[in-house]
Amino acid sequence: MKYEFSARAHTLLSSPLLSIRTQTRRGSMISLAEELPAEELFPLSLLAEAAATVISADASALQYGDPAGYEPLREWLADDWLRGKGVAVAEGGLLLTTGSQQAVDLLCRVYVDPGDPVLVETPTSPGFLQALRMQGAVIIPVEGDREGLLPDHLRAQILKYRPKMLFATPSFTNPSGILWSLHRRREVLELCTAHQVLIVEDDSYGDLHFQRSGESPARQYPSLYALENESEGGHVLYIGSFSKTVAPALRTGWAAGSRELIGMMTAAKQMADWQSSSLNQQVLHHLLNVSAFDLREHIATLNREYNTRLKLMAELLKRPAWKSSTYHMPAGGMFLWVSLPEGLEALALLKCALGKGVAFLPGPLCSIEGGANHIRLNFSHPGRDELLLGMNLISEAVSEFTARS
Amino acid sequence: MKYEFSARAHTLLSSPLLSIRTQTRRGSMISLAEELPAEELFPLSLLAEAAATVISADASALQYGDPAGYEPLREWLADDWLRGKGVAVAEGGLLLTTGSQQAVDLLCRVYVDPGDPVLVETPTSPGFLQALRMQGAVIIPVEGDREGLLPDHLRAQILKYRPKMLFATPSFTNPSGILWSLHRRREVLELCTAHQVLIVEDDSYGDLHFQRSGESPARQYPSLYALENESEGGHVLYIGSFSKTVAPALRTGWAAGSRELIGMMTAAKQMADWQSSSLNQQVLHHLLNVSAFDLREHIATLNREYNTRLKLMAELLKRPAWKSSTYHMPAGGMFLWVSLPEGLEALALLKCALGKGVAFLPGPLCSIEGGANHIRLNFSHPGRDELLLGMNLISEAVSEFTARS
Known part of the structure; x- marks a missing residue:
């Protein structure tokens, strides 16, 4: 049957968000793309x-x-x-x-x-x-x-x-x-x-x-x-x-x-x-x-751990691949918003990174125009090893691009 | 602040469904209005x-x-x-x-x-x-x-x-x-x-x-x-x-x-x-x-019980108040769709019934026009006593109206 979808239904498919999510759920992909909390801290x-x-x-x-x-x-x-x-x-x-x-x-x-x-x-x-x-x-x-x-x-x-x-x-x-x-x-x-x-x-x-x-x-x-x-x-x-x-x-x-x-x-x-x-x-x-759970204490635990992960990510961004990148160090949340070296486009980098087994959120998803040279990195979900590996793979991808240009 | 709701938001409020639901959740109201399954059969x-x-x-x-x-x-x-x-x-x-x-x-x-x-x-x-x-x-x-x-x-x-x-x-x-x-x-x-x-x-x-x-x-x-x-x-x-x-x-x-x-x-x-x-x-x-639950057996149990309740409701509809009502006896589902005595409007009857502590679904909610003299009665949720009491109260309301006319 030939479907006649509603006038704005196509806006749902124009975003690559769904496909990034689908890909990152597969097996061994490391995802810094989503806004996932740390599973090991769930009560x-x-x-x-x-x-x-x-x-x-x-x-x-x-x-x-x-x-x-x-x-x-x-x-x-x-x-x-x-x-x-x-x-x-x-x-x-x-x-x-x-x-x-x-x-x-x-x-x-x-x-x-x-x-x-x-x-x-x-x-x-x-x-x-x-x-x-x-x-x-x-x-x-x-x-x-x-x-x-x-x-x-x-x-x-x-x-x-x-x-x-x-x-x-x-x-x-x-x-x-x-x-x-x-x-x-x-x-x-x-x-x-x-x-x-x-x-x-x-x-x-x-x-x-x-x-x-x-x-x-x-x-x-x-x-x-x-x-x-x-x-x-x-x-x-x-x-x-x-x-x-x-x-x-x-x-x-x-x-x-x-x-x-x-x-x-x-x-x-x-x-x-x-x-x-x-x-x-x-x-x-x-x-x-009713239970022994204390939400404030739990949030304090999350914040200590997330802060550690954020600092590790910031440390990894000091590596040579990122030397012309900039970002604002946040006081909380789940993300780092990082500018890419000049001329490097987030969507092109994503394609390369996915090939290496790591995902991030490309900037263009976060505005109606622009954002082409920004990426969003999530630091709350990956544990230390995953964060190291994921950032290594993205750094590798960045280096490949900058070496070429 | 004066809100400017979207053009069709008012369609959401034109239905009395929300208020019937809110009322029937209060204390001692018997509801034959909703499509609730029998709680006592939950696994x-x-x-x-x-x-x-x-x-x-x-x-x-x-x-x-x-x-x-x-x-x-x-x-x-x-x-x-x-x-x-x-x-x-x-x-x-x-x-x-x-x-x-x-x-x-x-x-x-x-x-x-x-x-x-x-x-x-x-x-x-x-x-x-x-x-x-x-x-x-x-x-x-x-x-x-x-x-x-x-x-x-x-x-x-x-x-x-x-x-x-x-x-x-x-x-x-x-x-x-x-x-x-x-x-x-x-x-x-x-x-x-x-x-x-x-x-x-x-x-x-x-x-x-x-x-x-x-x-x-x-x-x-x-x-x-x-x-x-x-x-x-x-x-x-x-x-x-x-x-x-x-x-x-x-x-x-x-x-x-x-x-x-x-x-x-x-x-x-x-x-x-x-x-x-x-x-x-x-x-x-x-x-x-994984568990010992057998969905087919469970559904068979539900069907035996719901059939019993349906038959009881049909029995109660033989009382004098309903003598000019008609309905089709269903082979399943959760509802009886009952016509009211001529001239009796579902919405007027509902108001009276709510006053007595019982609710049903008035027919006009089920079509874009018409349905004024039909009501929907749910037989799956009320147990025997509740069903008897609820039907008595609705019968009472019907009798009051027909006595007047």
Whole structure:
């Protein structure tokens, strides 16, 4: 049969993301391309116990659940916010999703019509770009520096395009690893509030903050959602996830915002898949609330280990192959965003690297144009040996190219 | 902030489905409105064991998985089909989803543009209508009788509207419980194939076949997908689910079709939420493949029990309040589709019934127009006492209305 796909379905296939993922799942490929957490740090035995307990305790654990998600887990999140960050979540203002990507997609579906202008950081998350393209948004980049988005450019783009939304990741932007300064956070919030631009704040990486200081990072670098919370204007939709801090296979993310916005997203969620796995949500809740698991301690362990891996990767980038490369050393997150020697294109390098058995994310996936000479390297997943081998193979590929030119 | 939702977001709120669900989850409400399986028949201890084993065995069980779903479970499904129904699934022709509803939604997103005409049975599943409305489809009803869709009307609607798709549930149509005859199945497949109309076949209820005969129901009433499989034309997208046969909270459904169609849906799936819970898929696979669980035996147990409940409900419909009601006695599924006494409207009756503490699904949710004097009653979830009490309360409500008129 000759299929007649919908007008924007082809946007889904234009990205090489799917094929990189498929390739890296095969056998011996080393992947620095994805955003995988370290498996060896998963709280396996506590999760196994939680799952067995939850299933055995009550048959209703396996029944259909609430489209908004398991209520006690939503309450746990609201409490955690109030205690940890002094932020009060609106009643009815939380929705549990299948990871943070579903929150992004649901919001796009209820908020974006084809042709609507939407602002993104440049570079930005490939997942944002995919969801926006599928919805037919006109994607407008906003430039930034090491402190975050540039307020002057943001203002200019707002006045020029009258966008409906801004997608941003103020804490460890994917892929650049930038941590916005407090001052910049305030300026962006103020500008967007003044011009009725809804901010979608992805905070999936915010807890992966390696810097150890007296004050908690959440207080030092408050989310835009927390900053606005004092005025409760509903200009920020916050997106979080347990994928990086507990385990991805539980597929539990969430969105927090005004009751009106979350209500609409919940209706879309019900239409899209009725609800995410309430079993997984119950297991998470048991882990967080009943078992001996301490999320803050666990995150501290992750951060110590990830910081070690980041330093190793930075060390390996001092080798001759990378002598004309530059990068910003992030204070957290999962990625290094590295510029390639002049004239070397990320997609050409990727092809060569895949042939050697290693993958990374090529820059062009992270912006609507440009990024051709950047690559994103993940340091959270590979262990020491894998990281050494993977970086050796990429270095080899880089050297081959630079020797030729 | 004043939100500017997308043009079709309001279609999500126009349905009272969400509020019925929210109300029936509260305390003492008896719900005959939903499509819940019987909790007391869930294989709890085997599932608890499977979950603990899977999580303890391998940390990768908790890592990100394949967007198409856990491969061994896809292989199990393909094997099961080959053995049970003689049907060969195409290589790359299976996608695991978050329940069957996500398969419906993903297909709509990659196949329907606003204004595209799409055929549905009348009455049909509220979930189909929601996904189609959100996508902006022009929904065209096709009439049927107790044997299935009427070929003459189907042909007339195809010629008049040139639709891209037909949504159908040949085995125990939601809500009417109709089981299409083999002859009618062949005719519909032939018509759609001739006119390049993609058939979306929801077989979520197909295994809930109560009739006991020598031949297996799957052979006696083959799915349209199985019927076409001989020619491999790719005109049928098959949708199935473990929600009714194992447990809904595992949120595992699937779509089967041509490699091209499933490939596009998998790309949409990755954009929408990367992947469903591979942990749940692994637990299911362990249950089906390794543990002492026997799916066929389990389904036979469900069918015996559901048949008993159906008969009890039919018995209760013999009471005086229902004397002018009619319904077709289904051979399986989860629902009775009952006409109300003349002049009695389902939505008015629902309001009264909710006041008494019982819910059902009002007919208008199951078609684009009409259905005002029908209600859908679920018999699979309530136990004997709950069923008696719930039916008493609805009967009371009906009597109050008919006494008045």
